[in-house]
Amino acid sequence: MRHISDTERRARLGRRHGLAPALRLPDPEAATRAMTVLHATEPATVYLALHARVDGLRVEDVDRVLYDDRTLVKQLAMRRTLFVFPRDLLPAAWGSASARVATALSARLAKEAVQAGLTDDGAAWLARARAATLAHLAAAGALTAAELREQVPALAGRLDTALGKPYGGSFPLAPRILGQLAVEGHIVRGHNAGSWWTSRPRWTLMRSWLGDLPAALPEGAGYAALVGRWLATFGPGTVEDLQWWLGSTKGAVRSALAEVRAVEVTLDGGTTGWVLPEDVDEVPATEPWAALLPVLDPTVMGWKSRDFYLAGHGPALFDRNGNAGTTAWWDGRVVGCWVQDPDGVVEVRLLEEVPAEGRALLEVEAQRLTEWLQGRRVSTVYPSPAMKEPR
Known part of the structure; x- marks a missing residue:
């Protein structure tokens, strides 16, 4: 049985989520598909999550795909949460x-x-x-x-x-x-x-x-479609990860895994994960990268078991209800959060020691986000303890 280490899981995350600067995605549709769906509980999250993954993104680009082209659509779905879906994935959610x-x-x-x-x-x-x-x-x-x-x-x-x-x-x-x-x-x-x-x-x-609406998929087919997309984005993952993300039952998850012919792999810690049958080969690491992600970003909220990228920082970065605040990433791991000062300037708050290269790249991302926000301070109802810490 293939073993996928935490190191490789972080490499997969860096490559597939469009976070490494060299691997950013061309447009909002591609970035949303890469993540399966985007969290939309807070409207700003959609824009900030896409900004993190698309170079040169403008607010008008997101408005266009949401409100004019309508290739991305808001839908209440998993765990009573509002998401932005690629339009073609809606029938899967409607039926499951x-x-x-x-x-x-x-x-x-x-x-x-x-x-x-x-x-x-x-x-x-x-x-x-x-x-x-x-x-x-x-x-x-x-x-x-x-x-x-x-x-x-x-x-x-x-x-x-x-x-x-x-x-x-x-x-x-x-x-x-x-x-x-x-x-x-x-x-x-x-x-x-x-x-x-x-x-x-x-x-x-x-x-x-x-316009003309496609029919909702039958329940089993709907779950299989969602699980297949999730594995392409987040695999490997455990049955428990999928059950939590879907807000469903273990039975539904296991049936969907069988439907997409998912393959078992072993993970660090002795647990069993699953990947798509075409996704067994080793994924090489990227160049070290930094990223600043918003509240409830889909990467942060993708798994139930998060130790391979949180490294014990969960209590500082999630509220009591499990909602993630902002996060600062260095080379596939969360190392802190970010906030804005009264003038809207983005500041990184580190929770551990980061090498000089990482601090420099995080500062580049902070400047990039500050320029994009143009002085707009974005509030949230889900501040993490680290975000609320006085400085």
């Missing part, structure tokens, strides 16, 4: 990861509506709200959430859940119902009414946004 989330969310929302006293039949209530929203969007076209709340009575109310408990409260209905329709693939976040670092989408029907 998104469908799984949609089932769970609809059951929860229907139950909470009954508990809150909004209805005696949660499923029927939700069906009416969904139908009213879709009918209004079909007639009125793209609308913001605020506009929909004003124009669709079913979206105007609030949901009181678990009152008196830390996780409870009174929440507006509109985000829950719009999120349900989005994960089902009926509606999509269209043109952004705000700036690139904010999220004010105009919701629109998916069929209006993309």
Whole structure:
């Protein structure tokens, strides 16, 4: 059985994720495909993740593929997370990861509506709200959430859940119902009414946004397509890595691995990983490289087991809920994070000793990112402990 060491895993990461300057990717579509999907929970992450991988990237280049060409599309999917998908991968998600989330969310929302006293039949209530929203969007076209709340009575109310408990409260209905329709693939976040670092989408029907829609793949085929793309990006990985990333079951993962004819390999630490059958050969190392990645970057969030590139820095770089803050990379390993000063200048904060060559290349990346941001300070709701550390 082939053995793939942590050193080689870092070499694969450097080559395939477009992070080494000599291996950056030609455009936003290529960079997104290289990563399978991009995290989009925070809108700025999409732009910053692409900037890290594409030389000469402009904000307009990302806007074009998202809103004009629509070759990249936002879709709620794995682990109830918003991602940017290559358009051709959407049917795989609709039939598998998104469908799984949609089932769970609809059951929860229907139950909470009954508990809150909004209805005696949660499923029927939700069906009416969904139908009213879709009918209004079909007639009125793209609308913001605020506009929909004003124009669709079913979206105007609030949901009181678990009152008196830390996780409870009174929440507006509109985000829950719009999120349900989005994960089902009926509606999509269209043109952004705000700036690139904010999220004010105009919701629109998916069929209006993309035209003729392909059918969702059957569940098994959908998971197999996602697993095949993931292995090309992140392989080798373990069953546990895939189960976490997909938000699925071990059974679904094992079936998908069999479908793509994945090959077992051994990893450092004695664990078993998987690669695509055409990906068994050794991957040589690149020249040492540096990179600065944003909050929730897909590279940082690609695996559940991260020791081969985090080297024990996880508690400093992730919040308590497992959300990654910014990261600074040297030669395939995370060595710190980055922040901005009051003037928007990017500063690297190291968590370990880095050779002079690495510090110099990290400074090059800091200057590159500072110039691209042009004084714009990008905030986040997921700052890591290292980012919050006073200096």
